[in-house]
Amino acid sequence: xxxxxxxxxxxxxxxxxxxxxxxxxxxxxxxxxxxxxxxxxxxxxxxxxxxxxxxxxxxxxxxxxxxxxxxxxxxxxxxxxxxxxxxxxxxxxxxxxxxxxxxxxxxxxxxxxxxxxxxxxxxxxxxxxxxxxx
Amino acid sequence: xxxxxxxxxxxxxxxxxxxxxxxxxxxxxxxxxxxxxxxxxxxxxxxxxxxxxxxxxxxxxxxxxxxxxxxxxxxxxxxxxxxxxxxxxxxxxxxxxxxxxxxxxxxxxxxxxxxxxxxxxxxxxxxxx
Numbered sequence: 001x002x003x004x005x006x007x008x009x010x011x012x013x014x015x016x017x018x019x020x021x022x023x024x025x026x027x028x029x030x031x032x033x034x035x036x037x038x039x040x041x042x043x044x045x046x047x048x049x050x051x052x053x054x055x056x057x058x059x060x061x062x063x064x065x066x067x068x069x070x071x072x073x074x075x076x077x078x079x080x081x082x083x084x085x086x087x088x089x090x091x092x093x094x095x096x097x098x099x100x101x102x103x104x105x106x107x108x109x110x111x112x113x114x115x116x117x118x119x120x121x122x123x124x125x126x127x128x129x130x131x132x133x134x
Numbered sequence: 135x136x137x138x139x140x141x142x143x144x145x146x147x148x149x150x151x152x153x154x155x156x157x158x159x160x161x162x163x164x165x166x167x168x169x170x171x172x173x174x175x176x177x178x179x180x181x182x183x184x185x186x187x188x189x190x191x192x193x194x195x196x197x198x199x200x201x202x203x204x205x206x207x208x209x210x211x212x213x214x215x216x217x218x219x220x221x222x223x224x225x226x227x228x229x230x231x232x233x234x235x236x237x238x239x240x241x242x243x244x245x246x247x248x249x250x251x252x253x254x255x256x257x258x259x260x261x262x263x
Contacts, residue, residue: 019237021143021147099152101150102149102150102152104151104152104153105151114240115151115240115241116154116177116178116223116224116225117224117225117226117227117241118224118225118226118227118228119226119227119228119238120227120228120229121228121229122227122228122229122230122231122238123230123231123232124232124233124238125231125233125234126233126234126235127232127234127235127237128235129237130237130238131237131238131240132237132238132239132240133151133240133241134143134146134147134240
């Protein structure tokens with residue numbers, strides 16, 4: 001079981017963290033001590049599809065940086081849109097800032113911000129989609 | 135675009151959820167004016183971005199006018215005004231514990247509706263709100 005920390009929220013054993021209108025958008029796990037991230041955005045607000053499958057950029061203007069042990073990051077231009085690092089054997093800390101993709105979804109030290117909503121200190125366990133927007 | 139919720143959803147997607155949107159109602163507007171029933175409020179939008187907002191929604195605004203028969207009025211609230219007068223509208227979920235096949239459902243704009251927890255916890259959240 002992987003525990004994800006995202007903007008002080010804890011997600012345990014969740015298949016997908018975020019979905020847009022029911023379509024899974026972000027999932028993350030630990031495999032072999034390394035973060036494994038998938039990201040799918042079909043025709044998002046910027047009009048450009050983004051597809052990252054298990055840390056590999058399949059489509060879209062992202063670059064992956066997985067050179068450091070236990071850490072992976074994705075950038076678009078100068079902006080880091082996602083970084084994930086392993087905290088302990090089963091814990092993965094994920095920081096996101098999808099504003100460069102045209103989505104007002106980001107984390108800071110205190111919360112996960114989605115549109116105008118703020119989520120902090122929540123625990124979500126054993127669900128397919130933890131947060132659905134729209 | 136068949137209903138008001140769907141209209142908001144489409145506009146919110148078109149602007150990438152950058153600015154929370156809601157239909158104006160008695161909670162945020164006083165008095166009456168022509169087009170009040172077709173007024174959409176835009177929150178957290180700096181004055182300098184308002185022109186860009188209209189540019190991004192140009193096509194959608196045309197479509198809306200054709201469907202609704204009248205133009206939609208947009209009312210802008212800067213981040214400062216949003217924080218000062220409208221923070222009570224924004225959804226917040228803190229310290230909830232959600233177990234099982236449940237999903238936190240958020241409106242794209244994150245305003246106008248309380249966050250919805252599907253299943254039994256939804257009742258608990260509504261009572262606590």
